Amino acid sequence: MLDVTNMAAFDADEAQPHADNAATDAALLDAYSNAVIGVADRVGPAVVRVETRKTNSKGRSAGGVGSGVIIAPDGLILTNSHVVEGARELRLTDSEGRVMEARLLGEDPDTDLALIRADSVRNLPAAPLGNSKALRRGQLVVAIGNPLGFESTVTAGVISALGRSLRAQSGRLIEDVIQTDAALNPGNSGGPLVSSHGEVIGINTAIIMEAQGICFAVASNTAQIVLSELIRHGRVRRGFIGIAGQTVAVPRRHARVAGIDDASGAMITTIEQGAPADSGGLMTLDVIVRVDGETVSGVDDLIRLLNADRIGRTVTFEVLRRGMLRQFDIRPMERVAPRAAKQD
Known part of the structure; x- marks a missing residue:
């Protein structure tokens, strides 16, 4: 049933x-x-x-x-x-x-x-x-x-x-x-x-x-x-050192000699005469890889790091010059007018 x-x-x-x-x-x-x-x-x-x-x-x-x-x-x-x-x-x-x-x-x-x-x-x-x-x-x-x-x-x-x-x-x-x-x-x-x-x-x-x-x-x-x-x-307010640059690859042999592991950096293509970068000893073809110890892998990193906190004070730039790592102390000034995208 x-x-x-x-x-x-x-x-x-x-x-x-x-x-x-x-x-x-x-x-x-x-x-x-x-x-x-x-x-x-x-x-x-x-x-x-x-x-x-x-x-x-x-x-x-x-x-x-x-x-x-x-x-x-x-x-x-x-x-x-x-x-x-x-x-x-x-x-x-x-x-x-x-x-x-x-x-x-x-x-x-x-x-x-x-x-x-x-x-x-x-x-x-x-x-x-x-x-x-x-x-x-x-x-x-x-x-x-x-x-x-x-x-x-x-x-x-x-x-x-x-x-x-x-x-x-x-x-x-x-x-x-x-x-x-x-x-x-x-x-x-x-x-x-x-x-x-x-x-x-x-x-x-x-x-x-x-x-x-x-x-x-x-x-x-x-x-x-x-x-x-x-x-x-x-x-x-943002910092200005008077350069134009472009992002470039860092040759592996240069990185080994310099003791760094950076794959890229910001290469300086032009420098304004009398600007902080010029007065501080930077040259065209220098590749910036550090700002105050912080990694710079390209132009965008450099722009970001040049902030208001770094205006008017000594900032340490580490650059590759002819395959050798060198340091320069530079005092950024305030950027007073808009500039081209790769200018900073």
């Missing part, structure tokens, strides 16, 4: 795991949704639309649109340098539709960051800057901005990679860039990349048009440094 009671019990036992899995999936989905919603509610009011008026190459008035994030209640706003570049007028619109005039306090094309201030407005909602060094691959992130003119758009994704390098429009390499798959489009530039804790951990800066899901943000720790310099000096 067929035991219907036992079969019913068996079916019930089979159905229970499926019900439990469905409940777990629903709970996870709710947790993800709530995290994104929480970030949008906390940081969304601090995101502004940045409209610019500028004169184009033909002398005609042109406009542009980007995003920005308020980082202080008195109206300090971070955005991209390329958003405000050449702008004669800046106008901001917040999430409630309030329009504010703004002015540029300073910009740093080398990191594609700019600092602006909203005029005659106080007690604005602000978003805190987080510690980008604490980020992990796979971590949930939310991007907020005005892509293609669609205001207060929220997209979510994960951190795809950390420590990327990205070439700025100035030609300088931006270090420690965050890669994300959170969807970004033109107009997102300058807007925040936000962690699930509601902290701004990056400023969205670039997309690769041919790719899908490969977008970049300047890390918040880089933004902290630039912010401090712009507030104190109105610019980001």
Whole structure:
């Protein structure tokens, strides 16, 4: 005889795991949704639309649109340098539709960051800057901005990679860039990349048009440094020794003789007469391999190491000259104007 009671019990036992899995999936989905919603509610009011008026190459008035994030209640706003570049007028619109005039306090094309201030407005909602060094691959992130003119758009994704390098429009390499798959489009530039804790951990800066899901943000720790310099000096100070160079391979026989293991370095191609490098004894064809003991594997490393901390103080350069390792003490000066990408 067929035991219907036992079969019913068996079916019930089979159905229970499926019900439990469905409940777990629903709970996870709710947790993800709530995290994104929480970030949008906390940081969304601090995101502004940045409209610019500028004169184009033909002398005609042109406009542009980007995003920005308020980082202080008195109206300090971070955005991209390329958003405000050449702008004669800046106008901001917040999430409630309030329009504010703004002015540029300073910009740093080398990191594609700019600092602006909203005029005659106080007690604005602000978003805190987080510690980008604490980020992990796979971590949930939310991007907020005005892509293609669609205001207060929220997209979510994960951190795809950390420590990327990205070439700025100035030609300088931006270090420690965050890669994300959170969807970004033109107009997102300058807007925040936000962690699930509601902290701004990056400023969205670039997309690769041919790719899908490969977008970049300047890390918040880089933004902290630039912010401090712009507030104190109105610019980001960097060292200058008066050379142009190129990245070259170090011959293995030269490395063995010199007792180093460097595979490449920064070769000096030209030197400005009377500049610190000239006064300090450097010559063309010298290959710089160390600055104050830190490895220089190419021109980008040299540019990075010539930071504000080394302005006006004696810096030790180790170079290969005719296969021999030599040291020179040089005192970098402040770079007072943008120069070519390989000039430093």
